[in-house]
Amino acid sequence: MPSWQEVAEAKRAQREALIPDAYKVAADSLPAASTDSVVDFPRTTGILSEREIEITETDDVSVLLKKLASGHYTAVEVLEAFIKRTCIAHQLVNPLTEIHFDDARKLAAELDAELKSTGKVRGPLHGLPMSVKDQFQIKGSDATIGYISYANKPSTADSVLVEVIKKAGAVPFVKTNLPQTIMYSESSNHLWGTTLNPHNRTLHPGGSSGGEGALVAMKGSPLGVGTDVGGSVRIPAALCGLFGLRPCSHRFPYEGAVNSLVGQITIPSVLGPLSRSLTGLTEFSKAVLAQEPWLLDPQTPSMPWNEDRFQQARTQKKLNIGVMWHDGAIKPSPPYERAIKEVLSALSDHDIVDFEAYKTNEAMEILVEAFIADGGKDISAAIAPLDEPLGPCLSGIGKPEYTGHQVWLANKRKLEFQKAYLDHWNATAKQTKDGRPIDILIVPGMAYTAIPPGNDIYVAYTGIFNLVDYPAVVLPITKVDPAVDGLAKRSGDFLSEDDEKWYKKWDAEKLVNAPVSVQIVGRRYEEEAVLGYAEQVWNAFAASKTK
Amino acid sequence: MPSWQEVAEAKRAQREALIPDAYKVAADSLPAASTDSVVDFPRTTGILSEREIEITETDDVSVLLKKLASGHYTAVEVLEAFIKRTCIAHQLVNPLTEIHFDDARKLAAELDAELKSTGKVRGPLHGLPMSVKDQFQIKGSDATIGYISYANKPSTADSVLVEVIKKAGAVPFVKTNLPQTIMYSESSNHLWGTTLNPHNRTLHPGGSSGGEGALVAMKGSPLGVGTDVGGSVRIPAALCGLFGLRPCSHRFPYEGAVNSLVGQITIPSVLGPLSRSLTGLTEFSKAVLAQEPWLLDPQTPSMPWNEDRFQQARTQKKLNIGVMWHDGAIKPSPPYERAIKEVLSALSDHDIVDFEAYKTNEAMEILVEAFIADGGKDISAAIAPLDEPLGPCLSGIGKPEYTGHQVWLANKRKLEFQKAYLDHWNATAKQTKDGRPIDILIVPGMAYTAIPPGNDIYVAYTGIFNLVDYPAVVLPITKVDPAVDGLAKRSGDFLSEDDEKWYKKWDAEKLVNAPVSVQIVGRRYEEEAVLGYAEQVWNAFAASKTK
Known part of the structure; x- marks a missing residue:
């Protein structure tokens, strides 16, 4: 039986191999470790075109969705722009676990074809690249949650959350790092290593959804999904300068997510979005609930998005x-x-x-x-x-x-x-x-x-x-x-x-x-x-x- | 320290003393034990007037509520009619635990005065007498749930359910029997004795909300509230020929109800109504949710009554x-x-x-x-x-x-x-x-x-x-x-x-x-x-x- 070190090394090598050379910055061109922010570094590398910089720096998720729905941007080009920025981000702050670029490219192309042929978006998140915490299963990759012993057991089906966002038109393309056990508010484990804070790489990004915090702050993803049992969405959101939502128990579908402390229901873990815009949180919430996740997740209450209450609150x-x-x-x-x-x-x-x-x-x-x-x-x-x-x-x-x-x-x-x-x-x-x-x-x-x-x-x-x-x-x-x-x-x-x-x-x-x-x-x-x-x-x- | 037998005997004597002699049937006029139904016996006793028979035999709770709201019936007369029938029912099938006739009479008189002076009902259950399972606390009486050791510790506040139905205008007037431990589907304990099935007194009424089942079937109460962790609303409803609703976890407010297996949350106990009409269940559900019980019960989700879904379902x-x-x-x-x-x-x-x-x-x-x-x-x-x-x-x-x-x-x-x-x-x-x-x-x-x-x-x-x-x-x-x-x-x-x-x-x-x-x-x-x-x-x- 291989040692844990050998398994981890092989997994990291697989991950490395999935990052195109063309999207890597030469080691001697990378910024030195310091307290300086590296958030804007990717735009200086020459890897992203002007248009790709514009796409990835569209912080407002509603704006991005409108431009995807109108065909102003194609799903394929939006995805590739975020893939590029994610790859550079990964070199700088190590947010990734599993990589699904090829699946995502295929899905984005389908979405473009569908919009072209039908004139209709697939759903409210049409063409939006999304990152998800490693707990969420995407068919074909592992969901190790940082445990080396969980490696090399690829998921045979998507988690309900992944199923639901895909139904809504989103394009999941990477999974992101978390601490071993998930029960800590940093983001380090023996399998994938340590994720750093893009605003100051001497610091950690918080956790447990720290991979999301770091990646979304790097503009490698416009919208990410973390989980929160003690602050694990909000801490990385707070420490990485993002918007984040911790919803109430089971409001969004957790079914099929891998977890630690399985069966602990006194304080349920919940899932929630992280984004560089408040609209990211709202678009996510509306889109997920519009898919009636309670038909797939036995714990999600049958509570549709309450637009009246939202409008009342925003105008009170x-x-x-x-x-x-x-x-x-x-x-x-x-x-x-x-x-x-x-x-x-x-x-x-x-x-x-x-x-x-x-x-x-x-x-x-x-x-x-x-x-x-x-x-x-x-x-x-x-x-x-x-x-x-x-x-x-x-x-x-x-x-x-x-x-x-x-x-x-x-x-x-x-x-x-x-x-x-x-x-x-x-x-x-x-x-x-x-x-x-x-x-x-x-x-x-x-x-x-x-x-x-x-x-x-x-x-x-x-x-x-x-x-x-x-x-x-x-x-x-x-x-x-x-x-x-x-x-x-x-x-x-x-x-x-x-x-x-x-x-x-x-x-x-x-x-x-x-x-x-x-x-x-x-x-x-x-x-x-x-x-x-x-x-x-x-x-x-x-x-x-x-x- | 008194023995459990002595405590129980004293409690039963207190209960007996709260039943007016005028509402008791002479022992030699009571029907003999047999398989015969005693549901209609109270109307033959001469204790209820024709009008009181009409009131207590108005099975449709919506009709009763309309007649209370219009002033066709006063809350005081409706209450007294049900008190009479409840007292007779108690002699026959032993459904009662704690008795609150005087509190209820005072509340009913207030409701009549309020309707008279303002022209408005207090709430959707205005003037409706209601029975509640012994688990629910009513200020001033015990909530023993059939444990003799819990006797003589009167509740200092109402359970949220009781608070909420009173806010809606209901008049809680009695509490009802259940099995010792609550974890059985009959209704017998060493404190209050055994409740029988009114349709055939050789049989039990089911449980654990068997007191409700027997009392509502006897037309001693138009609407009762039980609890259900394995069938405890539905079994007495089914075995006593009633309508009953088992709602989902926490939909109605359980806060402040006394329970056994406290802290067992794998299968939450829920509360639900029993009635002789389907409208009883619907009126209860609408009225309870209209009081926004989630402002008082931390477990009740903020889910108002969804009238659109109700109408859609009833007309699909x-x-x-x-x-x-x-x-x-x-x-x-x-x-x-x-x-x-x-x-x-x-x-x-x-x-x-x-x-x-x-x-x-x-x-x-x-x-x-x-x-x-x-x-x-x-x-x-x-x-x-x-x-x-x-x-x-x-x-x-x-x-x-x-x-x-x-x-x-x-x-x-x-x-x-x-x-x-x-x-x-x-x-x-x-x-x-x-x-x-x-x-x-x-x-x-x-x-x-x-x-x-x-x-x-x-x-x-x-x-x-x-x-x-x-x-x-x-x-x-x-x-x-x-x-x-x-x-x-x-x-x-x-x-x-x-x-x-x-x-x-x-x-x-x-x-x-x-x-x-x-x-x-x-x-x-x-x-x-x-x-x-x-x-x-x-x-x-x-x-x-x-x-």
Whole structure:
């Protein structure tokens, strides 16, 4: 039997072989490792034509879809442009796992032919190249989720998500990297290596959907799909300067995605989009729900896209907005306060109230408890066949396995917390001028910006919304600027030892260019509302920046 | 410390004291125990006026609501009529646990005053007396769920369901009986005793919501609320000749209901209505969802009543209907085949196809596995304080406790089954004339009709739809008629030993008058559709009976 190193090496060689030489930059022309952003490097390589640069830099997914639907761009040329940019991105930040260029080219050609012959698009995502996290199965390639023991077992069918986006006209063309076990918020594993942050390659892109974060930020893909059980869509979105959506449990079809901690249902993992535009999230949500995924995924509730609610939210005159500046346990890095203030300065027409953090430490205990109940058996079984070394992960490895009754008691605690949090949210009615509770909550995107790989993690700013199961949209607001953020010193006002520990990692000079984001959080199963409200916030903010 | 017998005796004495003497029938005027129906006995007692008989025999809940809204009946008189009939019913079949006549009278008077002064109803259930299963908390009374150790701990707040129906104008006035542990499909416990079937008091009413089944069948309540984790709404509805709805997980608000197996989330228990009219189920569903219960219950998805889907379903011209005659493991008692044939004879305009049972035994293993994972610890803890004797129950008592990882694996098996069942349903597209899958599935309401208390149970005909989480409506079709059903003999064609065992319980003479029902099953989270389709089936069937 080959060693894990041999299997991994062979897989990486296969991956390398699928990248056309013509789309590779000569090693001596690659930028040196530094804190500099490499996001714009691909346009300087000469590999992309002017038109291909225009295509790949069309951040607004709605615009791209219109140009595909009108025939202004062909699906084939859009795909090839993104393939080129993805290949260059891969050399710089290592976001890819499995590559499906040829399948995608064939599909794009079919879509062009179909549009030409029928005059009609196949669906709302007609011709849009899309990347998906390695968990999603595409027929013919592996879905290793970073476990070397899962290699060389090609998928025999597409995951429902892949089936559904293809039905909607999208062109899945690559799968992307994630951490071993998926239970960590960096993106490194022994099979595919470590993904870096394009804005500052000394830093990680977040995780677990870090391959998506890095690839979409590099403009190698206009729209990617990640998964989120503790923040795994939102953390890479936040750390890579992207828009991201964490929907509620099962709203989008997870069926057929490979996962770790299989059967853990206390805190369900969900899938959500990452994009360089808010329209990317909305187009994705509408398109996926338009395919009636509940006919294919037994867990997806029969809830069509609610256009009325979306329109109501995006045009509602007066919002009640709660702001949680910090979670009561660990204050976010300094630029987050700056980011929230910048957002709020654009929202003066609305009623803004402070939202008190609710029992963050207890919430994190409940969250972690859900993940460790098997005593690490699931992960141990995955690494055992090839004796792969285990990296850091939020799991039960090394902890005692729960009993069945303890799992039930953990479920009970979780439900009690959900109820208490709902009451806490409803109680904001006492703070607002019109006596209605808040419509949305604005919170920091994360406790910290991107930091170097191999670090500790702290996921309470995102994990709390997995626990209570609320939808959340990440908006990219600003970047670390040492000239401003380097001056924001704290001393002696620490909430806890951990707060102090995390503050001490703060070094604006080293974290230069790291994106800084906020989350817009809404009520449970109101994805339409949170997307509509997020649009209002974003438009107000964007307008304030151009003043 | 008092013994469990003493506590139980005191509780029963309290209950007895809350029943006005004027509403009691003299012991020597009560009917003798026999197979005769006692449903019509209350109207012969002289306790109810002609008008009160008219009120309590208004089976159609929509009609009753209209007469309450118009002031044709006052809430006070409607309540008192049902209180009278409930008190008589209680003497006959023992359905009650906690009694709230005085609270209810006060609320009914307020509703009358409100309608008089404002000209407006409080909500869609204005003035409707309602019974609720003992699990639901009403401020001021116990919610023992039949555990004597839970006695004398009065609820300090209403369950969300109770809060919501009161907001909608309903008048909760009694709570109803259930089996100890709730995990059995009869309705007997050491605290409140045994509830009997009004159609034949030698038989049980089903369970676990058997108090509701018996009380609503006795016309003591126009609309009751039960819960269902394996059939506990549908079994008493079926065995008592009522309409009943099992909605999908969390569609209606369970928050604040007391339960056993707390924290068991593999197969969630749901709540649903029982009524003597299909309109009772629809009025309940619309009214509850109109109160936006998701603002109070963190598990209830934000899914308003979908009137469009309801109207579409109730007026759809051509239905594709699957019929599952038996579950492949145990054939239902003879009159079920007769009942289904009677229904189908009214549906000749539609496309009827046979639906093959799908892995019933495996489904039941998965269902039971969900309930026993704690090794019975939850139930053991409930009976321990007073050393109450344990009755029969579907639980982990006496079985080894699962480990955390085994619970996860059980969840995984359940999800795989759900997916396979969905594919199986979708595959009916190959059988239908128009190539669409079936819209609804018709299955027997239960494997057997009501049988004597203290029997075995078999819940696969209902439990399968808890496992896959599909909505189901029970329609009462006929009753056991020894002249017909006594002739339906089987010999040698048994599917299994259990099939033979259950068949041998069949004795039409002893089961005379026992109701026979079917379930109409729809797709997940399509309560509106299944109610609309059920209306079509019911109206066609009812019309065929009057021909």
